Structures are given as structure tokens and as C-alpha cells.
Amino acid sequence: MTLHEFGHFMTAILVHAKGISLHHNYVDNIDEGLPLRSILLIRAAGPFMSLMIGIVFHLACAAQKDRNLVFLFKLDMSMFGYIGFFGYLMTTPIFTGGDTGYICTALHFPLWLNIMIAVSGAFILYLIVRSLMKYYVEMGSKEILEKREARFSFVHSILLLPVLFGIPCTTLLNLPVIAFLSLIAPFFGPFTFLWDYGNALTKKYEFKSTNDNFEKLNRLNYALIFLLIITIFYNRMLVKGIYYN
16 A cells, blocks of 8 residues: 555646645645646556565466465455455445546546446456465465365465454554544455355366475474564554655
8 A cells, every 4th residue: 555655746746736645545635736647646556566566476476386475475466456456446436535446437427437437347356366466375285275174274374364464554544544544454354265165165277386384384484474563563654744845
């Protein structure tokens, strides 16, 4: 989400916006005194940044053979990047103040077209989730994936528990908000990980790689705890904002 907002912020600077500020879940004053073309570019930059994150990290996952924490980080970044783009498309007919909703309203798109954009976004995102789900399953060892109960336990741990634990955490980190839409992504977005949950539990994939060092993944990782603390710190710093005049 920070990178999504950074896309808005940098584009606003490039089109010579004044008095703007980057915050944890929004950029302020991006519509002040600018022509419509510039405003549309700024609005489109956030979702475009999310889409680029999804594609770049998706390609990085496809190129990596090892199934380790670095791979899992790339995989989560890809998933959330795609959610950040297609999720906005899905909200187009409902939230006209959101990025894509604003663009479609400003361009006077008819309601039926907005609905088509939302439905298409949901369908494409579902196909992407299905394509990425195999990578999550490959984070398990070969021995785990060959046993039904062990695979169930592993998939619960790598998908279900992070979603249930992450939703309240990321929702809290998005406070305070200036619009209800800012809570849609952290509250509903992670449920996208469960769209293909059934296949993750039971589908017989043709695995190209599995996790050969599962015990390392399964240990408490102090580096991740440190990074979590840093993430919370910069998130709270961004509540105050970074200003550009």
C-alpha cells in the first residue's frame, strides 16, 4: 500500500503539483489547482504501480527455483500487487471517489461499462490467484505434500492463519483514515488469498520445486520480527506525512 501511494506521490511531483503530502494510506492535495489530465495521471499512477509490483514479483517467482522466505516474500508482494490493481477495478461502480472510480466518473463512463470493468477485474484476479496458488503449496516439503493431514495443516498455516491474523493487524495500521475506502483493502483484500483455497488443500499439482529446507522456514525468525518492527515504525511516521512544496 505504501508503494501504491508512492506512485501517486511521485506522479504528482512530476506534473508539478504543489503542497502535496504522502501518508500511510493516502496522498493529500493531489487535486488542487491541476488540469484534469494531470489529476487523471496521478489517480492512475497508484493502481499502475500496484500492477507493476504484481507483474515484476510474479516474474521473479517464476525465475526462482528455491522455495524459501525470499520466495515467499516475492509471492506475497505479487499477490498484494495484483490485489491492489484488480481490487480497485472491482470497486469502480461503488466508490466513485476511489482511483479507478474517479477516473471512470471523470471520463463519463456509463454504469454498465463500470460494472463490466468490475466483473472483468474480479475474473482476472481469480485466474491470477489460481496461477499463484501452486507456488504457496510448493513452500511445503515433498514429505508434507504427500500426506493429506500434513498438507492440510501446512496450508492452514501458510494461508489461513496469516489471513486471519493479518487482517486486524493491517487494519489497525491503516488507522487513522480519511475515507472508508482506505479500510476496504486491508480488511477484505487478504480474503483473496482464500479464493483458491480448496485447490491448495487437495489439488494434485505437477510440482517443479518444493521446499528442501522446510525446518529453516519453520523456525522463529528474528530478522522477520525486526523487519515487522521497522514496518510498524515507518507506517506510524507516515501518518504525520512527507511533504513536498
